[in-house]
Amino acid sequence: MSEKKSNSLYEDRQDHIPQLETPKIEWFQNVYAGEEYKVEFTIPEFTAVCPKTGLPDFGTIMIEYIPREKCLELKSLKEYFLAYRNIGIFHENVVNKVLEDLVKAVDPMYLKVVGDYNVRGGVKTIVRREYIAT
Numbered sequence: 001m002s003e004k005k006s007n008s009l010y011e012d013r014q015d016h017i018p019q020l021e022t023p024k025i026e027w028f029q030n031v032y033a034g035e036e037y038k039v040e041f042t043i044p045e046f047t048a049v050c051p052k053t054g055l056p057d058f059g060t061i062m063i064e065y066i067p068r069e070k071c072l073e074l075k076s077l078k079e080y081f082l083a084y085r086n087i088g089i090f091h092e093n094v095v096n097k098v099l100e101d102l103v104k105a106v107d108p109m110y111l112k113v114v115g116d117y118n119v120r121g122g123v124k125t126i127v128r129r130e131y132i133a134t
Helices: 074-086 091-106
Strands: 027-029 039-049 056-066 070-072 110-120 123-132
Touching (some): 039 070, 039 074, 091 123
Antiparallel strands (some): 039 056
């Protein structure tokens, strides 16, 4: 059996992202638990580092969620996003990591994360991921 070899120049450069330690996301009790309402956050000055070039990547992260028992606390959310400033991470991995961290923190009914990145090298990137509780 032969192993499939990738032509990517990024071999093993992002395997650590799912286990990456990020700041704790705090929450507060939802006193309207049982009511279905939507909360939206926009982080218009998101910055991370391109893992290939080491240059900064800029974009806007949008979060939309329907809370269950817990609501996201804003100060800790700001600190969470600030931690990405020095992390080399692909756009796709940012959105996936953020969604998984937020789901783990507050167990929402619904959550969507959109990464809308600035043009770089003539390419505009938008990454979306949604979670729906079962």
